[in-house]
Amino acid sequence: MATHKGKTNEPFWWALFGAGGVLAAFCIPVLLFLNGLAIPLGWIEPPRYEDALALVQHPLTRLFLFGLISLSMFHWAHRFRFTLYDGLQIKHLNFLVALMCYGSAVVVSILTAVVLFQL
Amino acid sequence: MPETITLEVFRYRPEEEQEPTFQSYEVPFRKDWVVLDALNHIKDEIDGSLSYRWSCRMGVCGSCGMMINGDAVLTCAAFLETYLPGPIRVEPLANFPVVRDLVIEMSDFMEKLNRVSPWIIPAEEKPVSEGEYLQTPDELEDYKPYSMCINCMLCYSACPVFGLEPGFIGPAAIAIAQRYNLDNRDAGNEQRMEVLSDDEGIWQCTLVGECSAVCPKSVDPAGAIQRYKVTATTEWWKSKLMPWSQ
Ligand code: SF4
Ligand code: FES
Numbered sequence: 001m002a003t004h005k006g007k008t009n010e011p012f013w014w015a016l017f018g019a020g021g022v023l024a025a026f027c028i029p030v031l032l033f034l035n036g037l038a039i040p041l042g043w044i045e046p047p048r049y050e051d052a053l054a055l056v057q058h059p060l061t062r063l064f065l066f067g068l069i070s071l072s073m074f075h076w077a078h079r080f081r082f083t084l085y086d087g088l089q090i091k092h093l094n095f096l097v098a099l100m101c102y103g104s105a106v107v108v109s110i111l112t113a114v115v116l117f118q119l
Numbered sequence: 120m121p122e123t124i125t126l127e128v129f130r131y132r133p134e135e136e137q138e139p140t141f142q143s144y145e146v147p148f149r150k151d152w153v154v155l156d157a158l159n160h161i162k163d164e165i166d167g168s169l170s171y172r173w174s175c176r177m178g179v180c181g182s183c184g185m186m187i188n189g190d191a192v193l194t195c196a197a198f199l200e201t202y203l204p205g206p207i208r209v210e211p212l213a214n215f216p217v218v219r220d221l222v223i224e225m226s227d228f229m230e231k232l233n234r235v236s237p238w239i240i241p242a243e244e245k246p247v248s249e250g251e252y253l254q255t256p257d258e259l260e261d262y263k264p265y266s267m268c269i270n271c272m273l274c275y276s277a278c279p280v281f282g283l284e285p286g287f288i289g290p291a292a293i294a295i296a297q298r299y300n301l302d303n304r305d306a307g308n309e310q311r312m313e314v315l316s317d318d319e320g321i322w323q324c325t326l327v328g329e330c331s332a333v334c335p336k337s338v339d340p341a342g343a344i345q346r347y348k349v350t351a352t353t354e355w356w357k358s359k360l361m362p363w364s365q
Binding site for chain 1: 279280283284316317318322325348349351352354355356
């Protein structure tokens with residue numbers, strides 16, 4: 001069995017990054033198409049407000065939306081961390097950059113949870 | 120068809136000059152000549168003091184890599200014709216210290232290569248009398264693309280992350296590690312993971328992909344790195360969630 005002797009945390013962030021990337025790539029185009037094009041342009045019948053609300057209130061939908069938004073944020077955070085790290089050459093601020101990026105993802109995730117569960 | 124073409128060659132002779140300079144040489148233009156032929160012509164006919172590495176002239180030894188007009192290429196595979204009308208700028212491989220002229224210092228790469236144990240580490244050594252370690256064509260296919268690496272270091276020159284982080288173990292070393300990890304006769308995964316999944320290993324890679332774009336042997340080091348990130352991440356989560364499985 002392979003081991004990680006070094007105390008790297010990268011696999012943790014990379015897993016969130018990878019999951020967020022895959023989920024976003026598969027789901028966001030579909031959601032954008034439905035909610036951003038097909039429904040506003042009248043290509044498909046818009047759902048009634050009550051139905052849409054009932055759908056969003058379903059625990060599985062909430063879980064899905066939470067996962068999608070939160071993991072997409074972690075995907076962004078990881079990318080952005082490396083963009084700042086390499087792009088601006090601020091590796092001495094590594095900890096601060098990571099804190100800011102992943103911290104934003106955590107904050108947005110918490111806000112998402114609050115909003116979703118208040119609906 | 121022009122008669123001649125000009126090469127602007129990077130010169131650095133540490134005993135004579137502090138700063139590198141460029142020297143122009145006019146060489147005959149021939150359709151069947153590659154940049155390496157032009158350099159050999161310069162060395163033989165014009166200026167014997169020019170230093171550079173080469174050996175096989177057929178894309179096998181991996182020693183003739185240079186920057187041609189800013190791109191990392193094997194000079195034995197770079198036809199003069201591609202660069203008409205010239206001039207052609209010839210520089211040593213980027214991201215490496217220069218020893219002299221077009222010769223770079225590569226001991227850092229050799230050390231990194233060694234760190235990934237690039238040889239088969241069998242689970243247990245069989246006595247010769249028991250015969251060969253057999254392998255099916257499918258098992259060979261698993262690692263074959265990675266075994267094509269000729270250690271030319273073009274991928275290190277093309278990698279912006281290596282340029283910024285010289286500690287990064289780099290594309291070829293990781294691809295070569297995978298050449299052995301994915302070989303069913305090998306059991307060295309564990310010891311390689313310590314090196315590869317270190318902060319100076321795969322996690323430095325931001326998937327720019329230039330390594331795979333410049334590789335003359337289609338090794339696809341970027342693919343090797345991504346694949347290894349999945350392996351290392353899976354092992355990491357396993358070790359956290361199921362510590363008893365270690
Ligand atoms: S991976 Fe390709 S570019 Fe890199 S050293 Fe090997 S052959 Fe050269
Ligand atoms: S001289 Fe051997 S690879 Fe070009």
